[in-house]
Amino acid sequence: MRKNIVAGNWKMNTTLQEGVKLAEEVNEALKNVTPKCDVVICVPFTHLATINGVIDSAKLGLGAENCADHLSGAYTGEVSAPMVASTGATYVILGHSERRQYYGETSETLKTKVRLALDNKLTPIFCIGEVLEQRENGTHFDVVKAQIEEALFDLSAEDFGKLILAYEPVWAIGTGKTATDDQAEEMHAFIRGVIADKFGTEVADNTSILYGGSCKPSNAAALFAKPNVDGGLIGGASLDAASFMGIVNAF
Numbered sequence: 631m632r633k634n635i636v637a638g639n640w641k642m643n644t645t646l647q648e649g650v651k652l653a654e655e656v657n658e659a660l661k662n663v664t665p666k667c668d669v670v671i672c673v674p675f676t677h678l679a680t681i682n683g684v685i686d687s688a689k690l691g692l693g694a695e696n697c698a699d700h701l702s703g704a705y706t707g708e709v710s711a712p713m714v715a716s717t718g719a720t721y722v723i724l725g726h727s728e729r730r731q732y733y734g735e736t737s738e739t740l741k742t743k744v745r746l747a748l749d750n751k752l753t754p755i756f757c758i759g760e761v762l763e764q765r766e767n768g769t770h771f772d773v774v775k776a777q778i779e780e781a782l783f784d785l786s787a788e789d790f791g792k793l794i795l796a797y798e799p800v801w802a803i804g805t806g807k808t809a810t811d812d813q814a815e816e817m818h819a820f821i822r823g824v825i826a827d828k829f830g831t832e833v834a835d836n837t838s839i840l841y842g843g844s845c846k847p848s849n850a851a852a853l854f855a856k857p858n859v860d861g862g863l864i865g866g867a868s869l870d871a872a873s874f875m876g877i878v879n880a881f
């Protein structure tokens with residue numbers, strides 16, 4: 631059966647020292663509890679190796695927020711999947727709406743990144759989600775389906791089964807405007823149906839689909855209670871250990 635997962639996405643926040651302190655706080659908080667979900671933090675590239683040295687990997691997973699669409703070579707400033715893996719990280723967020731929106735990431739690029747991540751034994755947390763205009767004009771289901779089809783339908787069922795998906799309606803990210811639990815459930819059930827049609831019900835049933843967008847301790851329990859919501863990808867609220875743990879403990 632699929633796992634429940636709460637993953638933090640720190641985005642471009644914290645210096646190395648602040649990040650290590652935050653990771654230590656989350657790690658410490660996890661010592662005393664047995665959460666009903668896997669817990670992961672996805673952190674800036676610069677923090678990965680150091681944070682890997684201060685957390686208990688049996689209780690707290692570590693991931694990057696992106697990786698390059700090339701394996702190695704003359705790509706100044708990029709960080710490859712093997713480089714991420716060499717820090718000890720085992721997850722990588724791919725296709726976040728901020729990457730799509732501000733850095734021009736397309737489904738073609740993402741297809742390559744997913745392949746490179748899987749080849750390097752990184753678990754992609756693959757993000758999909760519509761913008762407000764698409765929600766308002768009723769194309770949100772088509773948009774999300776196309777994002778999945780274009781980047782992920784070339785995978786084998788076995789490889790698809792290694793992914794985590796994150797539905798993040800762009801209008802809910804960092805806006806304080808959360809999708810209602812019914813809106814999240816409706817889309818998550820739709821996504822699971824898209825997966826089932828292509829890869830079969832077993833793969834669909836085993837795929838964790840996280841919700842992201844202004845998720846916080848006060849709304850997490852209601853979201854996570856929905857049958858197709860398998861956890862959260864948490865931005866702002868993951869930058870404070872107590873609020874992140876409040877979401878972890880919502881399961």
Ligand code: 13P
Pocket residue numbers: 639726798802803804805806842843844845863864865866867
């Ligand atoms: P917020 O939780 O800050 O809305 O961000 C969500 C997100 O983008 C996680 O990837």
